[in-house]
Amino acid sequence: MPRSVLVAYGTTNGSTARIAETIAEVLRKEGMPAEAVPARSVTDVSSYDAVVVGGGLYAGRWHKDARRFVRRHGRELAERPLWLFSSGPLDASASERNIPPVPGVKRAMVRLDVTEHVTFGGCLEEGAKGFIARKIVSSGKGGDFRDFAEIEAWAGRIATGLMGEPKSG
Template identity: 75%
Template structure:
């Protein structure tokens, strides 16, 4: 593929942004032209030939900017290769087994013909915004559960698929 790949994300406290940046870095090192942007900053997906969309998981839902991005750009997304990722489990479960997409993400995948979805561990550390985040941190259930080796491996897989396109 010779076009540009958009890696976009919805995040509240920055954890999903760091995952998106890692994915973009792997794609770029694989020789692809890339751009990484927060979902709320994307005006159009028309300039892009493929899109990777990620959303942080909050109470069983994708972060609102990721949801809005998919809704707003659904026609254009359906016309190009798209991959989804989620981040959120605050434990090692994402590294131990495949975690399926939440129901609304699964429905969007079907509607848009998304090629693949993966769930990565999340990160919630001191200073996180939100009442629920504060409650989770006070209960001692925060921490960084992102597996960057797994993120890089998945991004390399996406790069391979794009290279064959």
């Protein structure tokens, strides 16, 4: 039986949402019911067999909606397969090497027995919300550094893992 997957995300300017939607799309292509939903709007995770949570990185911290989501649903998340991703470096570094999770995400990984975490490149373009984001873009340091082939490959590994592993908990 296909396993249903929630891909919850915290985003300010939509970059992380697009990553989450791509992950859900790959999972659906692999035959799993999956949906990408803003983390702040999720009230219950009990109907999902597995969860992926992503958050944009801002000043070394995961997006507040992603942080709140893992705190609010921690007990249920600990009972099912769980993957985390971060989105943020505004350069090619995420495609060149493994970037470890920021401290808050690392603590959540330990507490919730996370299967895997990955950091993807971020995207900050003209029209970004927030004073600092606009300054980064106007200084020429913005851009789109998301590697969708890498994102799709990671989502494929999640699908493979879910097809081969029994539900935990």
